[in-house]
Amino acid sequence: MSLVQRGRWVTLVGLALLAGVYVRALVFTPVELHQGPAQKIFYVHVPAAWSAMLAMGLVGVASILYLLVKDARYDRFAAASAEVGTAFSLVMLTTGPIWAKPIWGTWWTWDARLTLTLFLFFLFLGYLLLRGAVTDVGLRARYSAVLGICGLVLLPFIHLSVYLFRTLHPMPIVLKPSAPSLPGVMLATLLFSVGVFTLLYVGFVMQRYGIGDRGEGGGTHA
Amino acid sequence: MPETVPPNGAYMVAAYTIAAVILLFYTITLWRRGRTPRS
Numbered sequence: 324m325s326l327v328q329r330g331r332w333v334t335l336v337g338l339a340l341l342a343g344v345y346v347r348a349l350v351f352t353p354v355e356l357h358q359g360p361a362q363k364i365f366y367v368h369v370p371a372a373w374s375a376m377l378a379m380g381l382v383g384v385a386s387i388l389y390l391l392v393k394d395a396r397y398d399r400f401a402a403a404s405a406e407v408g409t410a411f412s413l414v415m416l417t418t419g420p421i422w423a424k425p426i427w428g429t430w431w432t433w434d435a436r437l438t439l440t441l442f443l444f445f446l447f448l449g450y451l452l453l454r455g456a457v458t459d460v461g462l463r464a465r466y467s468a469v470l471g472i473c474g475l476v477l478l479p480f481i482h483l484s485v486y487l488f489r490t491l492h493p494m495p496i497v498l499k500p501s502a503p504s505l506p507g508v509m510l511a512t513l514l515f516s517v518g519v520f521t522l523l524y525v526g527f528v529m530q531r532y533g534i535g536d537r538g539e540g541g542g543t544h545a
Numbered sequence: 546m547p548e549t550v551p552p553n554g555a556y557m558v559a560a561y562t563i564a565a566v567i568l569l570f571y572t573i574t575l576w577r578r579g580r581t582p583r584s
Binding site: 338364367407527531 | 550551552553554556557559560561563564565567568569571572575576578579
């Protein structure tokens with residue numbers, strides 16, 4: 324069985340479990356009294372943000388490894404992870420404003436966290452556009468590795484932006500120095516969803532890695 | 546504690562629907578690209 328086929332199976336299992344996340348979140352997880360049902364958007368928004376940041380983190384790590392050892396497999400993995408990260412960041416950037424409208428009264432505000440996550444999305448897009456535009460395989464790998472490392476550097480700023488700047492975005496409630504501040508049933512739903520989104524990331528990347536550089540800017544070696 | 550829960554379920558439904566559509570669309574895209582023979 325090829326990597327693409329194995330990736331498809333992982334993705335199918337992930338999608339089945341995603342249906343389980345939906346049922347658990349919508350039916351079996353209590354409604355938060357102050358925010359109402361819109362609070363449940365949290366169970367897809369946060370895992371999507373986690374997967375997008377995981378994707379960019381691994382793009383950055385693979386980019387560093389590529390520049391160190393010049394193994395094309397790292398470049399190929401980074402390309403796969405960037406494309407998958409774009410999909411997850413799109414989920415993050417659409418579900419976030421849908422939550423913000425009823426809770427904040429506005430779809431969007433240019434505060435630090437939101438602006439930096441939008442910048443992350445543009446970095447993903449820029450990374451993919453760069454790969455599509457450069458036909459020389461070696462140059463493409465080097466240029467995109469530099470951009471991938473920029474994305475890795477951005478991640479701590481995104482996570483810490485709620486501490487560093489005055490922002491409307493809620494503080495971290497799980498990844499913080501003290502214990503998670505969520506009731507157990509809500510935390511279990513969130514962690515289940517994070518696990519499923521991570522599995523989907525793995526399945527997508529396996530497929531995308533197996534597909535290889537089809538759809539990119541061709542390939543000629545310098 | 547508020548007396549009534551805010552009636553904003555439509556936003557929740559919209560967010561869950563859009564998330565599912567994006568993930569399913571990307572799944573189908575990858576599946577189709579995986580079937581295309583290498584040129």
